[in-house]
Amino acid sequence: MNRRQWLAAAGLAGSQMLNVRALQAAQSAERGTAPLKITDVRTILTAPAGIRLVVVKVLTSEAGLYGLGCATFTQRARVVETAIDRFLKPFLIGKDPTRIEDTWQSAFVSSYWRNGPVLNNAISGVDMALWDILGKRAKLPLYELLGGKVREAVETYRHASGSSFEEAAAAVLKYKDQGYRYVRAQVAVPGSATYGTSGPRGDQSTPANQRTQVWEPAAYVRLVPRLFEHLRKTVGEDLELLHDIHERVPPILAIQLAKDLEPYRLFFLEDPFAPEDIGYFRHLRAQTSTPIAMGELFNNTNEWLPLVSERLIDFIRVHLSQVGGLTMARKMAALCEFFRVRTAWHGPGDVSPVGHAANVHLDLVAPNFGIQEAKEFNQGEQDVFPGCPVLRDGYYHVTDKPGLGIDLDEKLAARFPIRDDPSFDMFWGNVRRRDGTIVTP
Ligand code: GCO
Numbered sequence: 238m239n240r241r242q243w244l245a246a247a248g249l250a251g252s253q254m255l256n257v258r259a260l261q262a263a264q265s266a267e268r269g270t271a272p273l274k275i276t277d278v279r280t281i282l283t284a285p286a287g288i289r290l291v292v293v294k295v296l297t298s299e300a301g302l303y304g305l306g307c308a309t310f311t312q313r314a315r316v317v318e319t320a321i322d323r324f325l326k327p328f329l330i331g332k333d334p335t336r337i338e339d340t341w342q343s344a345f346v347s348s349y350w351r352n353g354p355v356l357n358n359a360i361s362g363v364d365m366a367l368w369d370i371l372g373k374r375a376k377l378p379l380y381e382l383l384g385g386k387v388r389e390a391v392e393t394y395r396h397a398s399g400s401s402f403e404e405a406a407a408a409v410l411k412y413k414d415q416g417y418r419y420v421r422a423q424v425a426v427p428g429s430a431t432y433g434t435s436g437p438r439g440d441q442s443t444p445a446n447q448r449t450q451v452w453e454p455a456a457y458v459r460l461v462p463r464l465f466e467h468l469r470k471t472v473g474e475d476l477e478l479l480h481d482i483h484e485r486v487p488p489i490l491a492i493q494l495a496k497d498l499e500p501y502r503l504f505f506l507e508d509p510f511a512p513e514d515i516g517y518f519r520h521l522r523a524q525t526s527t528p529i530a531m532g533e534l535f536n537n538t539n540e541w542l543p544l545v546s547e548r549l550i551d552f553i554r555v556h557l558s559q560v561g562g563l564t565m566a567r568k569m570a571a572l573c574e575f576f577r578v579r580t581a582w583h584g585p586g587d588v589s590p591v592g593h594a595a596n597v598h599l600d601l602v603a604p605n606f607g608i609q610e611a612k613e614f615n616q617g618e619q620d621v622f623p624g625c626p627v628l629r630d631g632y633y634h635v636t637d638k639p640g641l642g643i644d645l646d647e648k649l650a651a652r653f654p655i656r657d658d659p660s661f662d663m664f665w666g667n668v669r670r671r672d673g674t675i676v677t678p
């Protein structure tokens with residue numbers, strides 16, 4: 238196409254906008270292919286492990302070509318479904334699925350108000366699906382399109398906990414014996430509903446929305462250093478140990494705890510503060526060398542950019558779908574590389590197997606990969622999501638199939654409907670001090 242034909246096709250004169258549709262048609266004609274279009278956007282809610290998962294399927298005008306993405310915000314699953322079905326779908330039908338960045342940017346600003354958990358998850362579901370489609374069209378696994386492997390497999394960590402030091406140590410040793418080199422350790426505070434443990438969960442005869450869980454931070458902050466003292470004596474010095482404060486204590490106590498844990502050489506200490514308290518990171522950094530991980534609750538770039546650019550954290554822990562998916566996360570990984578912040582993407586049970594696959598593809602290509610939180614998929618999940626990432630000797634492996642390399646059996650997914658009554662696990666809004674004061678869960 239010469240310049241005159243291009244200008245004619247663009248219908249360009251003066252300040253007129255480029256005739257995008259004409260240009261796209263000319264481009265497809267030149268390629269001899271019909272322009273690829275998004276023909277449907279489906280939201281699948283399923284719970285093969287009892288956790289509400291939200292997955293998006295984007296279908297295209299090419300027969301059999303579709304992509305999958307994770308939009309799992311388990312505490313508000315139905316709201317994300319509405320955001321996709323009623324708002325994103327009509328916005329995307331007929332558009333070009335290969336325009337991943339433009340789709341992300343236009344969907345992001347299309348609500349005018351933005352940077353929130355629901356809309357970011359909705360965008361993520363579509364975004365990951367478009368990357369999956371791109372890989373399938375290229376007949377390449379996504380990690381090859383993202384720059385290729387810089388490692389053969391992805392080192393992972395697992396969750397160990399107990400209601401006593403001995404129980405926690407036994408759980409840690411169980412994973413060590415299975416070949417894991419990184420284990421997160423949590424212990425229940427007697428009489429307190431402690432994060433990451435199977436402690437008391439409130440009076441089951443009380444209606445779910447009024448079932449309070451009692452939590453007292455001071456006892457926890459005194460107990461945890463003693464747990465790690467016990468673990469170092471029982472599991473040894475060579476195992477990497479991690480711990481999650483889960484934003485459950487007053488910031489100054491988190492600083493105290495980070496200092497008290499220094500002798501036990503943690504791989505990282507997670508979520509010392511709530512996102513609302515990121516102003517405390519400078520104080521934390523000034524007082525301790527315990528490596529810090531933060532980010533699963535982040536939705537907005539302004540929450541993590543200063544922490545990375547001022548080197549106030551060592552690991553970025555975002556939940557990919559909470560920041561809008563792969564398009565955003567791969568940029569975050571690239572930026573973090575220059576500030577020596579390593580990745581440790583959020584990867585518990587309320588990330589779908591599709592989201593886990595996306596985590597692992599990013600982990601395979603990021604020079605600044607740190608560690609990947611992992612979970613074992615039960616039989617139901619493996620059947621509903623053929624191609625789940627596989628755990629072997631403490632490493633995650635993805636298939637070499639094109640795209641994300643994972644699929645979804647919609648019929649089987651329908652056999653594991655999510656619970657709508659209650660619509661979410663209401664303990665998230667019911668963790669309280671003894672005097673009844675609500676605390677961040
Ligand atoms: C983790 C997280 C999770 C969250 C959960 C919220 O480090 O894995 O803290 O356990 O609490 O994903 O829904």
Ligand code: MG
Nearest residue numbers: 481507508533
């Ligand atoms: Mg956490």
